Amino acid sequence: MFKLEENVSLKKYNSFGIQVFSKKFFLLTETSQLKKLFKQSQGKSIRVHGGGSNMLLTKNYDGLTLVIGTKGISILSEDEVSVLVEVQAGENWHEFVLWCLKNNYGGVENLALIPGSVGASPIQNIGAYGVELKSVFHSCEVFDIETRCFKTFLKKECDFGYRDSIFKNKRKGMDIITSVCFQLQKAPHNLHVKYGDIQKYLEGKKHSIQEVAEAVISIRKSKLPDPKEIGNGGSFFKNPVLKKEHFNRLFKKYSDLPHYPNPDSTIKIPAGWLIEKMGFKGIREGDAGVHSKQALVLVNYANATGIEILALAEKIQKMAKKEFDITLEIEVNIL
Numbered sequence: 001m002f003k004l005e006e007n008v009s010l011k012k013y014n015s016f017g018i019q020v021f022s023k024k025f026f027l028l029t030e031t032s033q034l035k036k037l038f039k040q041s042q043g044k045s046i047r048v049h050g051g052g053s054n055m056l057l058t059k060n061y062d063g064l065t066l067v068i069g070t071k072g073i074s075i076l077s078e079d080e081v082s083v084l085v086e087v088q089a090g091e092n093w094h095e096f097v098l099w100c101l102k103n104n105y106g107g108v109e110n111l112a113l114i115p116g117s118v119g120a121s122p123i124q125n126i127g128a129y130g131v132e133l134k135s136v137f138h139s140c141e142v143f144d145i146e147t148r149c150f151k152t153f154l155k156k157e158c159d160f161g162y163r164d165s166i167f168k169n170k171r172k173g174m175d176i177i178t179s180v181c182f183q184l185q186k187a188p189h190n191l192h193v194k195y196g197d198i199q200k201y202l203e204g205k206k207h208s209i210q211e212v213a214e215a216v217i218s219i220r221k222s223k224l225p226d227p228k229e230i231g232n233g234g235s236f237f238k239n240p241v242l243k244k245e246h247f248n249r250l251f252k253k254y255s256d257l258p259h260y261p262n263p264d265s266t267i268k269i270p271a272g273w274l275i276e277k278m279g280f281k282g283i284r285e286g287d288a289g290v291h292s293k294q295a296l297v298l299v300n301y302a303n304a305t306g307i308e309i310l311a312l313a314e315k316i317q318k319m320a321k322k323e324f325d326i327t328l329e330i331e332v333n334i335l
């Protein structure tokens, strides 16, 4: 029998720093504990936390919160050009990126400093500065909650899309990702430096994965709040994808609207720009606010509740609908 902690504050387990309580709590340190834990908790609700960096907690939880704290990185196989690495779900994502940089393994440098755990990274196919997780993802091992068996998902089975995967859709809440295998590149590396901000930063410098990571870290630090200082969950909304006619209508009115055409003739536009245009950037209502340097990020200055942050988000959504006829989709999980 595992001893479960009771009435535990989840404040330090969510990057928004929201104070709510979980009736029961368990920190998982060995994947092998899962089978026994689920047997012991039969019939009770269980909710899994990775790094807690993509969630907004709005109420106390009456069930068992399971924090995945398993650690370990191991090389499964390698040849002259690449290496297959298995990482346990509880490893911190950025620590893993640093490990790759130290070993000169390429592929994740553009994803430096993304908060959260390795186990959570496939769920929303984390992405930044022109690279998505799916480009290095090989497979992951999951614990299927219903059958209580471990199984493997290969990349082609994960239905990866923009901030999306099978684990957010068809299999939402059905699996616990226990480890992820990445296919990383040995030198010479294929670098992704086309993203505007990175190009600017690297001008005149020689290019290596370490320098690309340095550029990404510096850009992120200048725009995005550090959750250790100001609570936040990264981008709160997804960037909306518009049909051509809709975009043309808006572009006629706002000729400075940044836009990124997709191959299927739809057009992605930055939600941060829309939110700034509506005048929300830097505003504060109580302890809930919109970050002053990146309007896509909602923040908790100290003691905001999840409900207060959500109310601000809904206000933004309502105005975006009215002003631009755009439905801003929330990216973080509301729990």
Ligand code: EPU
Pocket (backbone or CB within 6 Å): 127, 128, 129, 130, 223, 224, 233, 234, 235, 236, 237, 238, 239, 258, 270, 271, 272, 273, 274, 276, 281, 293, 294, 295, 296, 331
């Ligand atoms: N912009 C504004 N005002 C703002 C914010 C952005 O006008 O307050 C404009 C910028 O001028 C720029 C454009 O919007 O022209 C894009 O801004 P940025 O490069 O900061 O990227 P983003 O589209 O706002 C996305 C990701 C971020 C990721 C960056 C860099 C989503 C939902 N967000 O943001 O991801 O770091 O690109 O690749 O796709 C996250 O998911 O938590 C996250 C931070």
